[in-house]
Amino acid sequence: MSSPPAEPAAKPEKSESRAPDGAAEEVAPGILRVMLPVGLPGLGHVNCYVLEDAHGLALIDPGLADGGSHTALADQLREVGLDIADVHTVVVTHSHFDHYGGLARLRNLEGGRDIAVVTHRNFGDGWREAYDEVLESPEVDDRARADLEIWIDEVLPKLRRPVPWGGLTDGPPPEFIRFAAVGIDPTSTLRPPDPTHEVADGDRLLLGGLEWTVIHTPGHADDHICLWNGELGVMFSGDHVLPTITPHIGGLTADADPLGSFFDSLDRMESYESTIVLPAHGDPFEDLAGRARDIAAHHRDRLDRVRSIGEEIGSQPVTSYMQGLFRERSWGQMAASETYAHLEWLRLRGDATRSESGGTFHYDV
Numbered sequence: 001m002s003s004p005p006a007e008p009a010a011k012p013e014k015s016e017s018r019a020p021d022g023a024a025e026e027v028a029p030g031i032l033r034v035m036l037p038v039g040l041p042g043l044g045h046v047n048c049y050v051l052e053d054a055h056g057l058a059l060i061d062p063g064l065a066d067g068g069s070h071t072a073l074a075d076q077l078r079e080v081g082l083d084i085a086d087v088h089t090v091v092v093t094h095s096h097f098d099h100y101g102g103l104a105r106l107r108n109l110e111g112g113r114d115i116a117v118v119t120h121r122n123f124g125d126g127w128r129e130a131y132d133e134v135l136e137s138p139e140v141d142d143r144a145r146a147d148l149e150i151w152i153d154e155v156l157p158k159l160r161r162p163v164p165w166g167g168l169t170d171g172p173p174p175e176f177i178r179f180a181a182v183g184i185d186p187t188s189t190l191r192p193p194d195p196t197h198e199v200a201d202g203d204r205l206l207l208g209g210l211e212w213t214v215i216h217t218p219g220h221a222d223d224h225i226c227l228w229n230g231e232l233g234v235m236f237s238g239d240h241v242l243p244t245i246t247p248h249i250g251g252l253t254a255d256a257d258p259l260g261s262f263f264d265s266l267d268r269m270e271s272y273e274s275t276i277v278l279p280a281h282g283d284p285f286e287d288l289a290g291r292a293r294d295i296a297a298h299h300r301d302r303l304d305r306v307r308s309i310g311e312e313i314g315s316q317p318v319t320s321y322m323q324g325l326f327r328e329r330s331w332g333q334m335a336a337s338e339t340y341a342h343l344e345w346l347r348l349r350g351d352a353t354r355s356e357s358g359g360t361f362h363y364d365v
């Protein structure tokens, strides 16, 4: 009798997808990691880092706008003897709503401080204007604010805008509907907040009594920053370098060559002898330069794949390349946007040509 076939080895869990375990943890001297729930595809949490000084608390990435995220933060701080009302500074690594959404509740906290909000100077450009246009439109009245269906049918579709490769952005993203369903006005809470302090590459910040250097790392978002402290050997890497997943490279940006910028931003990680990398999703890790090289290699493989798809399909729109590059369950605006970033990288280096037909780009690779 033969023995039953071995069970296929389970895929190791990616630390980015784990649900929060509910306890703040010191991950570097004087730096607490608080995992906040997000529940987005592939992401179980966002890390909010907490640094204390004589005046109170500084946070890096305060999580989502919903009440669950806020309560998780308040509870975990309380358990280690800290008070959420003592937050005086919030640094937001980039303009994605899972990183800045929680700021709205912190700013409105009864008994809370005036909060200094630190972002890159490009923060939210383009998106903030799109939200404001919707907020100022006549349809956004009390009737719309009180009725989820009106939000979904009349107000949110106004946030659709043309994409450079042809067509419009997708309809309201699911997170809008989720927020609206729990009574959060999605347009005002998801609008990228106005910073009080804008920073640029090389600027210094004092957080938790330590000096941090701002490193502008465009690619995942063109307003993305990392923070470095050489004394501790700590890098806050945001979504730029994640431990096991590769960050999305968006083509919907003012940056004409987001993938090229991303490669440059990854190369810059070589010059930091990091001992502890603290990412916005997933567990702390050590080999910053090695992980940055692996992520760059992943995108070079994807460029090779785009080249071989091009040989097969000839002159085609972005969506045709996307269907060759991504599994069907991922097809959609994010996949198209990332495909577009790869096609533009090739075109800008003379490896692809672009033509336009009926408002849609066709690429010959």
Ligand SMILES: [Zn+2]
Pocket (backbone or CB within 6 Å): 094, 096, 220, 221, 239
């Ligand atoms: Zn992000």
Ligand SMILES: [Zn+2]
Pocket (backbone or CB within 6 Å): 046, 096, 098, 099, 239, 280, 281
């Ligand atoms: Zn993120």
